Amino acid sequence: MTWYKVAKDGNMKDGDLAKVKVDGIEVLIIKDGDNYFATSYLCTHEEYDLSEGFMDNHELICPNHFATFNPKNGEVISPPEGSGSISPLKSYKTKVENGDIMVELQ
Ligand code: FES
Incomplete structure (x- = not known):
């Protein structure tokens, strides 16, 4: 496993989402x-880009059909209405250093 710098602390404000490419x-x-939390960026429902989503009350929301995910671990809080269960997002460890x-990432 390797740690990668992805952004400067202080450049993101509460509720911001940013898609970054590392390795x-x-x-x-x-x-x-x-x-700060890090997850895969594609919604597991229909692969919508979650960087276009938003945070509400500590939940990550896909704007396409409103699936909600826990940003801490990628778990599904609620799938889109009528869709049945969907897979969790991948979750990655984060830290702030210097x-x-x-x-x-591996
Ligand atoms: S693509 Fe995200 S909820 Fe449907």
């Missing part, structure tokens, strides 16, 4: 309060 992998960086937001 060929695109990852969604989420700022929720003082915390003013940089870091994500751990």
Whole structure:
């Protein structure tokens, strides 16, 4: 596993979502309060780009059909109405070091 710098701490505000590409992998960086989280960026329902989504009450929401995910671990909070269950997002570890937001990828 390797840590990668993805952004500067302080450049994202609460609720911001940013898609970054590290080592060929695109990852969604989420700022929720003082915390940063990282998940895969494609909704597991119909692969909508979650960087176009939004945060509401600590939940990551896909704007396409309103699936909601837990940004801490990628778990599905609620699938789109009538869709049945959907898969969780991949979740990646994050940390802030020397003013940089870091994500751990394999
Ligand atoms: S594509 Fe995200 S809820 Fe349908």
